[in-house]
Amino acid sequence: MYDPMLYVHWKQAKLAMIPFVVAAFGLPLLAIQGLGPEPQGLNLDETLIWLPLFPALAGAIGVVLALTAWNWDHQQGHVYALTLPMARWEYAMHKMGAGVVLGLVPVMAFWIGAHLASASLTLPVGLNAYPNQLTLRFLFAVLLSYALLFAMAAGTVKTTIWSVTGVIAFFIAGSVLNDFLALFFPYFQEADIVAVVGEWLFTARGPFGVFTGNWALIDV
Amino acid sequence: MPTTRWVLLGLVALACPVGASGQFTDGQLRERLDSLRPVLEQASIAAELERAAAAEAMRIEAREEVEQTQVPLERLRIGPLHVLAFADQVDLARDIFEEVWEQTYSNIAGSPSVARTVIAFQWRTPQRTVSEEEDSASVVHGLSLNRVWTPTRARVEVRVRNAIASVLSEDLPPESPLRLWVTELRPGSLPGYTERPRGTLSSYVDTEGAYRQLVVTQSGSTRACMDGDLAACSAALRLRLDDPRVSDWLSLEERQAMIQSGIGADGAFMHPDFPLVRACVEEDDEESCNRALREVVVWTPARPLGGPASTDLFWYAVRVGGVGAWERVLEMQESSPLDALTHIAGVGADELIGGWRAWVIESRPDVHAGLGTTRWATLFWVLVLGALAMRSTRWRLG
Numbered sequence: 001m002y003d004p005m006l007y008v009h010w011k012q013a014k015l016a017m018i019p020f021v022v023a024a025f026g027l028p029l030l031a032i033q034g035l036g037p038e039p040q041g042l043n044l045d046e047t048l049i050w051l052p053l054f055p056a057l058a059g060a061i062g063v064v065l066a067l068t069a070w071n072w073d074h075q076q077g078h079v080y081a082l083t084l085p086m087a088r089w090e091y092a093m094h095k096m097g098a099g100v101v102l103g104l105v106p107v108m109a110f111w112i113g114a115h116l117a118s119a120s121l122t123l124p125v126g127l128n129a130y131p132n133q134l135t136l137r138f139l140f141a142v143l144l145s146y147a148l149l150f151a152m153a154a155g156t157v158k159t160t161i162w163s164v165t166g167v168i169a170f171f172i173a174g175s176v177l178n179d180f181l182a183l184f185f186p187y188f189q190e191a192d193i194v195a196v197v198g199e200w201l202f203t204a205r206g207p208f209g210v211f212t213g214n215w216a217l218i219d220v
Numbered sequence: 221m222p223t224t225r226w227v228l229l230g231l232v233a234l235a236c237p238v239g240a241s242g243q244f245t246d247g248q249l250r251e252r253l254d255s256l257r258p259v260l261e262q263a264s265i266a267a268e269l270e271r272a273a274a275a276e277a278m279r280i281e282a283r284e285e286v287e288q289t290q291v292p293l294e295r296l297r298i299g300p301l302h303v304l305a306f307a308d309q310v311d312l313a314r315d316i317f318e319e320v321w322e323q324t325y326s327n328i329a330g331s332p333s334v335a336r337t338v339i340a341f342q343w344r345t346p347q348r349t350v351s352e353e354e355d356s357a358s359v360v361h362g363l364s365l366n367r368v369w370t371p372t373r374a375r376v377e378v379r380v381r382n383a384i385a386s387v388l389s390e391d392l393p394p395e396s397p398l399r400l401w402v403t404e405l406r407p408g409s410l411p412g413y414t415e416r417p418r419g420t421l422s423s424y425v426d427t428e429g430a431y432r433q434l435v436v437t438q439s440g441s442t443r444a445c446m447d448g449d450l451a452a453c454s455a456a457l458r459l460r461l462d463d464p465r466v467s468d469w470l471s472l473e474e475r476q477a478m479i480q481s482g483i484g485a486d487g488a489f490m491h492p493d494f495p496l497v498r499a500c501v502e503e504d505d506e507e508s509c510n511r512a513l514r515e516v517v518v519w520t521p522a523r524p525l526g527g528p529a530s531t532d533l534f535w536y537a538v539r540v541g542g543v544g545a546w547e548r549v550l551e552m553q554e555s556s557p558l559d560a561l562t563h564i565a566g567v568g569a570d571e572l573i574g575g576w577r578a579w580v581i582e583s584r585p586d587v588h589a590g591l592g593t594t595r596w597a598t599l600f601w602v603l604v605l606g607a608l609a610m611r612s613t614r615w616r617l618g
Contacts, residue, residue: 044436089610096606126435126446133588140598147605154609175367190312192344195371204593207601213594219587220435 001086006098013068013102020061024138025109027053028117028131028217035121035218044127044218054215058138061106062145065099070153096150103142111135114217126220134217140210170194295338300331301384304340304360313341316373320380324423325388328538328546333390337361339383343376361387378424385423391546392553401458401557402534404526422531427583429528434580439524440471446581450573457530458523459558459573466510469524475509476501479516529580536576537565 031050118129152160174194182188202212296303298317305313337359344367363383392399444452455468499508513519538545541564552560
């Protein structure tokens, strides 16, 4: 049952994925532009402008994969899925697995691009290239973005709207709630739950920590 | 309507018919007006009293309002620090200042600036004012932190650490070579400003940043320093007060490359100073290269290792110096940075620079550290989201 689902997803996603595969391959090469072997060493500042594009590209790939995973299903009113002799959870699992496999295509392109970019430089003592670590980070960022959008697209529009509204409401009304709790619990006099939650979301242990780590291909 | 106005109206009413009829002589009129004077005076006094009572009532009301919102101030003593905090934040201030002092400044003693300064601390409160009258004998260093920029306790600790470093900076005169060196200000810089810039010490010891600077800075002296040449380290840090020598910082090839990249490959032959550029690039003439850097590329000599490296070396010297190091900082205010730092640390120049270099190299950042934790956290969240997707309700009827 998995193979046909992978095939259907591939048919849906292949055209949309082409520019992303090209971008994944080319971005590491673009990022090292102007860092040629020069007598005065490498100016890493020139690569900084490219770094935010790495997590942005990974996020975009995950979004495209997730939307193409459910798009055709929604358009056909889930008739195909309902005709299959399998449980809903099993169907969603196969579908998600297919998307993960397809996500490996741009990740592989990225890995090749990162290795080519690293090989094209002569690094001075103390500087290193990290193509494998960067690719690993890229892979996990793609997976997370894909899983998030996949879960949202799998649910009803109502659930998605409620979830997104809840998050926005928390960040807006959180400070007011914090002040209210501070009246009863001393802990909240010193803490700001919105800031604490915000920081946790983007630290190594939080769900979005993978997007905020070090995305440098060349570093010390 | 106040009483005075009624009296005046009465006077006018009395005067009008008198004036109109012309039956009274001037003397009689004066007499009648004089008879009304006590009434007028009485009314004026009453009005004055009324105004004073209203003003007093307003004052009392305002004072009550202030008393309702104002919290009394308390003065704390944490090590040599004097901290002024509002009563409702005394425990918090004590905790934070004690922690920061223990962690960062515990071996600092004898600072006159710390002794005469009171740090007025408040966090997340509606910016209550600590007036100068409350502590006129001391210099008040305000530290009012709002919730937007310092929402968490960790950030408050950073600000407290910086505030203490800022107070410690005042132990060194603004034109002290050591202070100028650590804060990277040049003597008499920023002309046109009525007040001289006062560089403050940074409390942020970024040894990883110093390592990064050592590796990445495009200068032969920093690379030689990496390789263990302590004289090159000293030159790159510009620890002596002599004029900067560009040849100590940049090799001939580096200077030639800077000039070529500064004016472009084609521009070199069209540049009005072409002979100078040619003498540098083609004839390897060092003096022409130095002149071309100044005149053609308009490059201002700046030491390769500043910022994180100099701050790190300063605090490293204080740490090596141990107890009594800060007193030695005060003794060497007019000396060159190298003499001052060796005196503070209590060791020779080579030992200090060599030790610092080794410490920086040991502190090489693990660039992709934490990827392991991130990997597991991401996998966990992917599984959670996958499970949520499988529990979707889209297929339910109704």
